[in-house]
Amino acid sequence: MSSFVLPDDGTTEEPLDAPAPASPPLAAVLRRGLLGSLLAAAIAALVLEAGTLGLFSPRWAKDLFFDSGAFFLDTLVLWTVIGFLWAVLGRMAWSLALVAVTTVVVAIANLVKMQYREEPVYPSDTDFLREPEFLSSMVSPVTLVAAVLLVVAVLVGVLRLVGRIERRYPRPRLRTLSRDHVLLLLGLRLGVGVLTGVLLVQAAHFNQPGNMWRGLYELRGNDWRYWNQKTNYRSNGFVGGFLFNMPVDAMAKPQGYDADEMSAIADRYERAAARINAGRTGSLDDTNVVLVLSESFTDPTDLKGFSLDHDPIPRTRARMAGTTSGHMLAQMYGGGTANMEFETLTGQSLGLFRPQMLSPYQMLVPAQRDYPSAVGWFRGQGHDVVAVHPYKVGMYKREQVYQRFGFEDFVHDTTIRESGTIDDNPYISDHSAFDEVLAQIGEHDKPLMVNLVTMQNHIPVDGNYRDPLHVKGADGDEAKRIGQYARGLEHTDEALDEFLGALQKSPEKTIVLFYGDHLPGIYGSSVKHANDDMALHRTPFLIWSNQPGQNVARPVPITSPAFFLPLLYDVADAPMPPYLAMLDMVRRHVSALQQGRLLDAAGDPVKESALDPEGARLLADMRLVQFDFSIGQRFAVKRMWPGAVVE
Structure with missing residues (x-):
């Protein structure tokens, strides 16, 4: 007598010793994997866009889907990720499950960060994974439990879906394929792995000159809204915004930067410091200095x-x-x-x-x-x-x-x-x-x-x-x-x-x-x-x-x-070193400075191009000195801020 079990999808009973479904032709499997992975990438892109809270605004939807086409580029990047995972794992269903769960986790993290900090998730935020206690303290226990339950529900749902797909569309078994088909499949995985790997390396170097991915995102023109990252992600897509914030050199090399120019700048601000300090009678040499960030x-x-x-x-x-x-x-x-x-x-x-x-x-x-x-x-x-x-x-x-x-x-x-x-x-x-x-x-x-x-x-x-x-x-x-x-x-x-x-x-x-x-x-x-x-x-x-x-x-x-x-x-x-003298002179023309915004001496917004000649020169000097001190050769550190580097 044959034994019967009820399949978990509630379909007609089948005997346990029934023959396995026949494997479909290799071409059909590849076609289904191609279309299914593309659909999954599009859904993942939608989930990430929704995580910025901009998907449901007519303005951002128009930008994403019609004006910039950023949604379609985001989909293409995610499709590349899925292709790479398939090439490595050899199981399309597993690749889709991994991308689905990761997408939901990132989207939830993005929603929480947008709520509390008005900014999206950045690549550098991975450093906070080392501080799970701090991350958990940022949200209420109810929100945290709800997020965990959602992730678990998505994981369970994806695994059940994967099971159904693999039962309905079983993978061809290698032993049932001809030698030519086996070589074709292995060659295809190798080719997809190499191609997608190269594309992902390109994505990791998004900010390098001539980058292919950045060129695609900029086909409509450069519209990176770096002064407001929330707007940047909504306008250029979550993936586009995320890639824009991949690691890059801190500064571009300012025009004219070399040892001679930095020596001339050091001369200029040594003289300025001497003028400022001439009438000063105080000192910090015997004074406690307490800096309190509250x-x-x-x-x-x-x-x-x-x-x-x-x-x-x-x-x-x-x-x-x-x-x-x-x-x-x-x-x-x-x-x-x-x-x-x-x-x-x-x-x-x-x-x-x-x-x-x-x-x-x-x-x-x-x-x-x-x-x-x-x-x-x-x-x-x-x-x-x-x-x-x-x-x-x-x-x-x-x-x-x-x-x-x-x-x-x-x-x-x-x-x-x-x-x-x-x-x-x-x-x-x-x-x-x-x-x-x-x-x-x-x-x-x-x-x-x-x-x-x-x-x-x-x-x-x-x-x-x-x-x-x-x-x-x-x-x-x-x-x-x-x-x-x-x-x-x-x-x-x-x-x-x-x-x-x-x-x-x-x-x-x-x-x-x-x-x-x-x-x-x-x-x-x-x-x-x-x-x-x-x-x-x-x-x-x-x-x-x-x-x-x-x-x-x-x-x-x-x-x-x-x-x-x-x-x-x-x-x-108290007398100040040349570096602080320079900063003080800049402050008298540019009272405040941040990405995308300058304030003039009165505290009113001003464009850099509208600064008076002296203010523009001072800001240019500050830019040169900052490059020199941060990632440059530090030609001027010992003269402008002696002892600032502890050797």
Whole structure:
């Protein structure tokens, strides 16, 4: 008697000992694989486009499908990936399953990142895979569980679909094929593997001159909207935008760059520094220098669309009114902490790098033996140099970056003296972080340069505090997030005031730069639409000294972190090196600088082509010096910023 089982697709029963379905002709299998993989690539491209939230907008749909044809090019790239996987694995169904699951994971990650940081997934984001705990903390447990369930559901669904396809269209068994057909199939796999492999290598070098893929994307003209990566991905397709951000040299070699030109620039700014320093009577040689990047510290009362029941930062506002202060132009909304820290410590601007240089901490500094920075400069001036960041050492490769800069000590989450938190906030409090700085100052005999990057106000902020501020004008979860965030700011405001008060009583000379790095990614569409782009990229800063006469009310036009160090030297009335003299001169013509945007001396937008001749020359000099210091031959480092490189 024959045994019967019910197939999982519910079709007619078949005996277990029934003969296997006859293998279809090889040509039919290849034709089905060709068309099926192309359809799968198109579906994967659609899923990725939807992950940018632009697919359903008529404007972006028109751009993707009709004007630029980016969707079809994205499909072609993904089809190439599927072809390569088939050539390697030998199973089309497995290749499709792998691409399907990867596509869903990337699309979910992109949606989450767009929500919190207003930017898409970049190739450099793969570094964060080493920090799964941090990634999981960025989303609520409900969202994380839903995402995992969705990925599992897609995986199960794809595997079931693969099973049905392989039962309905079984692969030809090699032993049933003629020798000529076997050789044809193996040769085809080899040929497809070589061809697709070459094409994928080309894709990996997307930004190299003459690249084939980039040429296809630019057939309609160059429309890379690097100043707004969200728009860039929506206009050029997710895959196109992703490839545009593949690794590339940090800067193009500026015209005229050579040893003679850099010597002439060094001469020019040595003379400029001598003129600036001639009337200065202060010094930082015996002064502690504390640089504080306060995570997500902003002034929410500057924003329209809601109101708080009271001002969360009155003490900081009062300090700002009595010293050099103003607002900084943040590079990003919801992120970019390490980039603002990089600009502050190096005086180099992200706006002068290529737009693909999204994170120098991940993409530039670790690959070098050393790197010019304020760390080396102050160390060479007799300071001890310490970094404090109450979080994991791997974030943004800080451990490697701090070593390249020349920090002598790095205090992090497991080595900090105090690790106190407030209420249910999982991050170490600003009060604990400031206490660490005070302890470092107290135990060092030499003057100290300390770079503190706090964590208390990092997102997510949901449910951190038991007494959030009351919010009017916003509803639901958004109001709760704003109230929680504002309460965190109030804790920072109190901690900063206590910290400066302690320094005021200290016999040691100390100067402090305090700045917020970006707005948190907590605001909904109504608040974003109620505010212009500048308001969403503006954070407070102040420079305060405990020395009599140095805190003079001086409002500064909106600026960039690259110009903080010259401002600090101004407050101290201290002589500055030629490099900082150059940055100070640039700031007086270009108050702020970022990718796609320049602000003039008054803080108003201006095109580079519209700068006055002196401003244009100064910016050109800054570009040459930045190339020289970053990836050039460093002809001018020893003359313009002596000691900036720790050898």
